[in-house]
Amino acid sequence: MIVAGLTGSIAMGKTTVAKMFAALGAPVFDADLAVRAYYRSSGAATVEAAFPGVVAGGEVDRVKLAATAFADPIALARLEGIVHPEVARRRRAFLDRAAAEGRRVVVVDVPLLFETAGEQTVDLVVVVSAGEAAQRARALGRPGMSEARLAAILARQTPDREKRRRAHWVIDTSGPFDRTRAQVAGVLRAIAAAPGRSRFDA
Numbered sequence: 181m182i183v184a185g186l187t188g189s190i191a192m193g194k195t196t197v198a199k200m201f202a203a204l205g206a207p208v209f210d211a212d213l214a215v216r217a218y219y220r221s222s223g224a225a226t227v228e229a230a231f232p233g234v235v236a237g238g239e240v241d242r243v244k245l246a247a248t249a250f251a252d253p254i255a256l257a258r259l260e261g262i263v264h265p266e267v268a269r270r271r272r273a274f275l276d277r278a279a280a281e282g283r284r285v286v287v288v289d290v291p292l293l294f295e296t297a298g299e300q301t302v303d304l305v306v307v308v309s310a311g312e313a314a315q316r317a318r319a320l321g322r323p324g325m326s327e328a329r330l331a332a333i334l335a336r337q338t339p340d341r342e343k344r345r346r347a348h349w350v351i352d353t354s355g356p357f358d359r360t361r362a363q364v365a366g367v368l369r370a371i372a373a374a375p376g377r378s379r380f381d382a
Contacts, residue, residue: 187293188308191319193353200364209274294338307347310354
């Protein structure tokens with residue numbers, strides 16, 4: 181089983197590409213969705229204990245949590261120490277299920293793949309990119325986004341040019357959806373046909 185790590189900076193189109201991989205039959209593990217599920221489960225109590233006041237209606241309020249943790253490197257490290265092991269557990273369960281089903285290719289969607297040294301836990305990396313102008317236009321069009329917030333997010337992310345340099349494949353989402361979908365299909369075919377063994381093969 182080949183495990184492809186999918187990543188890309190904010191507003192590059194990674195979520196769209198992940199959905200395209202899934203539509204083509206590749207199981208996709210979404211790290212962001214795993215975090216959200218954890219925040220809605222018993223994990224909410226764990227996060228609340230570390231960051232009082234961030235839970236509302238039985239789940240973590242991500243806006244409140246961001247205001248509390250993201251501006252403080254020590255607090256952020258504490259949050260990551262809580263969340264990352266749980267995401268890793270869920271990812272391992274996903275990979276075990278996929279292997280048991282005999283899947284040839286699976287995709288692990290991780291926004292901060294390079295920033296967390298996650299490329300060491302996958303067989304290859306696919307980076308989604310669209311160019312700086314398209315990225316900024318998309319990001320600033322999102323509700324609640326500002327120049328200052330975008331700058332803060334980008335400061336935490338590996339630069340796009342570096343991600344592209346370290347990628348095995350780059351998918352450019354600056355064009356029409358059909359062009360992006362064709363790239364995704366081509367990458368999936370190439371991965372599935374790649375010779376050699378995966379680090380995840382028994």
